[in-house]
Amino acid sequence: RAKKKGRNTYRFYAAKMNAQSTEQLMLESALRHALERGELEMHYQPKLNLQTQRIVGVEALMRWHHPALGMIPPVQFIPIAEELGLILSMGKWALEQACADALAWQKFGLPEVVTSVNLSPRQFESRTLIADIKAVLESSGLEPSLLELEITEGAVMANPEHAAELLRTIRDMGVGLAIDDFGTGYSSLSYLKHFPLSTVKIDRSFINDLSQDADARALIDGIITLSHGLRMKVVAEGIETVAQLEYLRSHGCDEAQGYWLCKPVPADEARDFMARHLRNQFAPSVLA
């Protein structure tokens, strides 16, 4: 009986794996054409300065509208793009699109906001990265200080010496540098201080645990204090409740982004959100 059960279990797994790899193959071949077919779109999530209560930036986040399957989340397609090397062209497109949208908002008359673009580790290794950044700044005409690049601890740790040199070059161009999802990797702030980073983004998991977990609070407090000591700005991601926002504000966190403020939205909605916020300061009763 045990043997029979084992075999059924095996067959079940085999079928499941087959279905998974078929879907995987489908996504892979579709992703190869996503960019040229215009299926990619950049969405933007506003960031709030917790002291001034102003929108001071947006994070650019890629979306893929698959013609049959609908919206595929980045956690699903970014790793495939990374594996197939497609992330290089997709990432370059993201950078161009984000800079173009940022410039359009400026022309529309919105106050200057910093636009942050995620860089994958693979892009970070690319020999053309610096040239790509220079080219996009030149062709868009966006001020370098209005662009920030978000990199992960992993990208830095893979080859620290190369990373340090790249980051110095980018910093010298006047572009901001943020370490994304901080706290999920194995690097420490005392190590990261050797790199010219301007911003630390506290990972969403710590914010999520904030209310139930004293350890998460201790970590958040520590990250804020240390980052400030090292002259870095702190951004909290994944703010979903007023309580989380209040905690971070009262503990000196500089900026926050999350569904509570605004979900990632298409460029024109982001523009409208920022324009509305200008007229009607965001939730003043909460932040007063």
Ligand code: C2E
């Ligand atoms: P990330 O850079 O850490 O981006 C933040 C993620 O948290 C986004 O997920 C955002 O939608 C989500 N988020 C923001 N506020 C909340 C909240 O209050 N609650 C919850 N539950 N989630 C929140 P998204 O857009 O699905 O992107 C996931 C990841 O995919 C990003 O994480 C980033 O690592 C990667 N990614 C997205 N766009 C790009 C891109 O253009 N290039 C590269 N290389 N990676 C990208």
Ligand code: MG
């Ligand atoms: Mg990010």
Ligand code: MG
């Ligand atoms: Mg993040």
Ligand code: MG
């Ligand atoms: Mg994240």
